[in-house]
Amino acid sequence: MRMVKKLGGWKQKLWKGDKLELLLFGIPRDMTRIEFKNCCDREGLHCLARGQVGREHEHFRVKLTKGDSQECLGVDIEKLSNYVRKFGWRVCIANMIETEKVRRQEARAAEAKKGPSRAVEQASQKKSEKKRKANDGVRKISNREKRKLRVGSWNVCGFARSERKRLEIVDQVEQSDLDVVGIQETWELKDGDVVSKLGKYRWVGKARKGLDPKKRGEGGVGFLVKEHLFDVVEVVVKTEFEESLWLKIPGERGEKDLFLGNVYVPPSSKKVASKAQENFGQIGEDVQRFSRKGEVVMVGDFNSRVGKASSRGQAIGQHGEDKVNDNGVRMLEFLGSNELMVLNGRRECDKPEFTRQRAVCNEYSILDYILVDRGSTQIPELHVSAIDIGSTDHFLIWANIDRSRKIKSKKQRKVFRWKVERLGDDGTRDEFQKGLAGSVESFRKLLRSVEDGQVDVQAAGDRVIEGWESIVNATAERVVGTKVVRCGVSVKWWDDELxxxxxxxxxxxxxYLSEASEESWExxxxxxxxxxxxxxxxxxxxxxxxxxxxxxxxxxxxxxxxxxxxxxxxxxAQGGDTGVATLRGVNGGLVSSGKGKREVLAGHYKRLGVPSENEAFDQAFKKEVDAWAQKEEETSKADVGNVELEKEFTEDEVEACVNKLKCHKAAGADGIVNEFMKFGGKGMIQLMVLLYNWVWKNEYTPSRWREGVVVNLFKKGDKTDPGNYRGITLLNTVGKVFCKLLNDRIVGVLEKEHSISEGQAGFRKKRGCVDHVFTVGRIIQGRKRAGKPTYCFFLDVKKAYDTVWRNGLWKQLSKYGIKGKMWRVLKKMTECTKSAVMLDGELSKFFDIEQGVPQGCTLSPTLFQVFINDLLEVVEAVRKGVKVGDTETSVSGMLFADDFVGMSDTPEGLQLQIDAAKKFTDKWRLSANVQKSAVMVCNENKEEPVEHRWKWGIEEIAVVDQYTYLGVEIAKDCSWNAHMSKVAKRGKARAGKLHPILANRHLDTRIKLTVLKSVIVPPLEYAGEVWEGNK
Incomplete structure (x- = not known):
């Protein structure tokens, strides 16, 4: 290699003026710029450590100046190249690469300045004219565009304080067309995990911990995110610094993910100097964590005055304010150690762009910042908007981050609903009934033509269902009509005048800002x-x-x-949103977007719908039952079955079911509401009888009747756990009436034959929760008066309805006399079901459900009763129950749906009952939730406490002092103190919530009494027959 004059170890001819740029390849993807610099410093590559470093996809670009290169101490390019190879890296000069890029840019700029040639101009005009003619009269609006990400920050001093302020903030953010805005000092009293909709934005917040709910909130951070963007972002709530919230915005087409942080750093003081230092240290840990995964941008109120830089290229701008406070010193250290820079103060202007002003007090400061990576090739321009919302002295700041995204604009959803209120008019109702009655004969002709021409039952059934639905919908469209309901929240008082x-x-x-006088302030x-x-x-x-x-x-x-x-x-009401919270996905990450939450819930229910295997399950019995079910499918056709179950449906049966329907309920996929069936008259009943009898005769189950929409109700516990939501399946209304007809027949036969155990009380006529709890309470208290202890075991079955073993269910139905056509129809109605999750007005993809019975179907409670009925038999067979009074009657256990309680007079006897229940669940493939199950010893001898430990298999069962059974607190001392305290607390909460209504002087007294009797009193009186006051 020819020796030439070197400057700090680099060949003079390789320099471009005072700069030299290198590209280093082969560096690990998870290595951050700071780790790279530390590595170079440690290994003696000081020139690389002193240079400006930035990651570009799979490599690092290092920009050196002549001053930086002096640290190289004579190492030339070949020696450096050989040296870095031991790390697995490769190095090359990047000056010529950039020179070529700059040359092309300069050529394009010169051409643009010169203007296009005449030939090019004419070709462009012809192309534009051709395009105009092709689109003449047609205005195309693309719903997707690409633009930079517009990020803002605003300390609003009380986002949660008033609805008026929230509306003003959202209105201003929308006018500024910002994509994401970090909000500080929200003053929320609890986390806004449940995402609420505010105009075109979604809100998610994080409250300061340890606040007194009775006082005004303090601190807190949150984000306003445009709806189109919220569908892809992920919320990162768990951070080292408590008063911060992060968003993960996935990169597009090979781009790194963007992590956007929002922080609020409290003002510094001498008392909390160490705490302030700790705050910036924790923020630094968060930055390091996220910078390993992608690009970092931060916004927020740092309460830091960092002064201004003396020259360009530093972490702060040259055009900031002069003052520096204690937080500012710590923030400068934080910027240096984390390779970040602020966008504030980089634009030359007459005076600093302050982000907080109190003009009347002559207070001006820069406290709010947007921070980006110091290695960024382009530095965005920061904008300060002096917007008034009536309460804050901070201004909105924003910048265009160099991160382009495709934006999909959402159209406002329109929902068409029937004007069912018109059926309250006698004339309209008569016209509707006549229209349906006149269509009965045409439907009969359709059935005859289908039977004559179709061989395939499925295809014939589809024609029948479509014909029936078209008759009802056409009549309703003509007589009742529809109306458009626009979805979204509107605030009536937020009008043009305001x-x-x-x-x-x-x-x-x-x-006031321009004059800064006392008069303008007033x-x-x-x-x-x-x-x-x-x-x-x-x-x-x-x-x-x-x-x-x-x-x-x-x-x-x-x-x-x-x-x-x-x-x-x-x-x-001042309560929070009752929707679905941010959810935890399978990989443990939090998902907050509507699409993401639908996918998480759909995945959860799909997994529930797939039969799971457990080592404890009885595999031999499964093989036996599976073989039986497959054989029974054919042999059942020769089985006549029960005469009461096999006959066709009558008008009286259908009319009795229709009369029990409730109004103002949601329609199914066919759009038919309950009001059409209730007020359709004799014509509707005849149409339903014809349809149901054809379905019954041909054993056909419409696909629409087997598709359910799952809505979610939060139960209790961790809101991020999908398992803590109860999925209610909304089904087709016409199909639900058919299931109700089947259920009434099955229940009639089961009750007539006394097939269901007396210990079962769930969903049976003239029995209820109160009767069940009354029996349990009286047994325990009666034994207490006799000086006898009672050992109780409360079993919680995990996802009982969702995990019913279907082949086992068919076996149990056959055992209890449900055979023949009814057995086959029930099997078809339950199998091949599909579900989709409804969230935020949108559906997930439909997925198959291979096990369980749907919660929401009228058949499900009865089917589950039959399936689990033998549990009581196996527990009673142990013969370790408790005797009732002086009689020989003993009670071993009681069952209400999936809530089981076993009772014994000895610890050993209770363990035998638990073992019997465990054997039953293993045999019939049910899983117990051992964490929610419990043992309670009632009327225990205090001098000789029971030391026995009960087990469910190998897992130990918790022993508790009280247990909530069917909504009533049962205590080991047999008193009702715990239950009465709980009821009183709940009653006070409801009364407080409704106090403005009950105290309203303009509201009729009769309405207040109605509210009192219907809303407040029922929870107070629940199970009042069971518990009694202390004497």
């Missing part, structure tokens, strides 16, 4: 007070309308009355 008043207040605010205060008064006045008008609506419904329109009461409850 917006105009707020606009005037903002103009006064601008005048003028602004007066205007602000005027706006608050107008908001209060408008809210009162809305409240009066709600009260008037409730009073108006007192004379007969009960639905209107309850709508008014419901409106008042919503306006007075």
């Amino acid at each position: 917006k105009e008043e707020i606009g005037e207040r903002r103009e006064v605010f601008k005048q 003028k602004y205060r007066a205007k602000r007070k005027q706006v608050k008064g107008l908001v209060k006045k408008k809210k009162k008008c809305i409240w009066d309308e709600v009260v008037q609506k409730a009073n108006g419904g007192l004379e007969g329109n009960v639905k209107q009355m309850w709508e008014g009461i419901s409106g008042m409850v919503k306006k007075t």
Whole structure:
């Protein structure tokens, strides 16, 4: 290699002016820039450690200046190349690469400045004319565009404090067209894990820990995220620094993921100096963690004044303020150690762009920042918007981050609903009934043509279902009609008059900022007070309308009355959103987007719908039952079955089921609501009888009747766990009536034959939860009076309905006399079912359910009763129950749906009962939730406490002092103190929530009594027959 003059070890001819750029390949993907620099420093490559380092996809780009290169101490390019190979790296010069790129850019710029040639211009004009003619009269609007990510930050001093402020903030953010805005000082009292919709944005927040719920909130951070973006982001709640929240925005087309952090650093003081140092240390740990996974951008109120830089290329700008505070010193250290820089103060202007101002007090400061990677090739420009929302002295700041995304604009969802209220009019109802009656004969002709021409039952059934639905829907469309319901939350008092008043207040605010006088401040205060008064006045008008609506419904329109009461409850309730929270996926990560949560829930229910294997399950019995079920499919056709079950349906049967239907319920996929069946008259009943008898005769189950939409209700526990939500399956209404007909026949036969054990009380006529709890309570208290202890075992079956073994269910049905056609129809109605999860008004993909019975189907409780009935038999066979009074009657266990309680008079006897129950669940492939199951020793001898430990297989069962059984607290000392305390607490909470209604002078007293008797009293009186006051 020819020796030439070197400057710090690099050949002079390789330099481009004062700069030299290198590309290093083969560096591990998870190595951060800071780790790279530390490695270079440790290995003596000081020039690389001093250079400006940035990651570009799979390699690092290092920019050196002549001063940096002096640290190389004579190492030339060949020696450096050989040296870095021991790390598995490769190095090359990048100056020429960039020179070529710059040359192309300069050529394009020169061509643009010169203008296109005449030939090119003519070709372009012809192309534009051709395109215009092709699209003449057609206006195409693309719903996808690509643009940079617009990120903002705003300390609003009380986002959760008032609805008016939230609406103003969202309105201003929307006008600024920001994609993501970090909000500080939200003053929330609890985490906003449940994502709420605010205009075109979604809100998710994180409250400061340890706040007193009775006082005003403090601190807290959150994000406003545009809906189109929220479908892809993930919320990262768990961080080292508590008062921070992070979003993960996936990269597109090979780009790294973007981690956007939002922090609020409290002001520093001498008392909390060490805490302030700890805060920045924890934020640094979060930055290091996320920088290993992608690119980091931070926004927030750091309460730090960092001063200004003396030259370009530093972590702070040259055009900031002069002052530096204690937090500012720590923030400068934080920026240096984490290779970050602030966007503030980089634009040359007459005076610093302050982010917080109190003009009347002459207080100006820069406390709010946007931070980006110091190795960024392009530095975004920061914008400061002096927007007034009536309470904060901080300004909105934002910047265009160099991260382009495809944006899919969402259209407002329209929902068409039937005008069922018209069926309340006698004339409309008569016309509807006549229309259906006139279609009965045409439906009969359809059935005859199908039977004559179709051989395939499935194809014939599809024609029958479509014909029946078209008759009902066509008649309803002609007589009843539809209306459009626009989805979304609207606030009536947020009208044009109020917006105009707020606009005037903002103009006064601008005048105050420019003049900074006491007079302009007082003028602004007066205007602000005027706006608050107008908001209060408008809210009162809305409240009066709600009260008037409730009073108006007192004379007969009960639905209107309850709508008014419901409106008042919503306006007075301060509770959080009741929707589905941020969920934890299979990999343990938190998912907050609507699409992501639908996928998590769908995956959860899909896994529940797949039969699981357990080592304890009886495999030999499974093989036996599976073989029987396969054989029974054919042999059952020769089985006549019970005559009561096999006969065709009558009009009386159908009419009895229809009369039990409730109004104002959601329609199925066919759009047919309960009101059509209830008010359809004789014609509707005849149409339903014809349809059901054809389905029954041909043993055909429509696919629509087997498709369910799952909605989720939170039970208790961790909101991020999908298992803590109860999935309710919404089914086709016409199919539900058919299932109700089947259920009534089955129940009639089972009760007539006394097939169901007397110990089962769930979903049986003239039996209920209170009867069950009454029996358990009286047995325990009676034995206490006799000085005898009672050993109780409460079994919690895990996902009982969802995990029913279907072949086992068919075996049990056959055992209890459900055979022949009824057996085959039930099998077809339950098998081949599909479900989809409904969330935020959208459906997930449908997935197959291979086990279980759907919660929401009228058949499911009865089928589960039959399936689990033998549990009581196997426990009673142990003969270790408790005797009732002085009689020889003994009770070993009781069952209400999947809630089982076993009782014995000895510890050993209870263990035998537990072993018998364990053997039953293993045989019939049910799983116990041992963590939620418990043993309780009632009336225990305090001098000789029981030391026995009970086990479910190899797992130990917890021994508790009280247990909630069917909503009633049962205590080991047989008192009702715990239950009464719980009931009283619940009653106080409801009374407090409804106090504004009960104390409203304008609301009719009769409505207040209705609310009192219907909402507050029932929970207080629940199971009042069981418990009694202390004597």
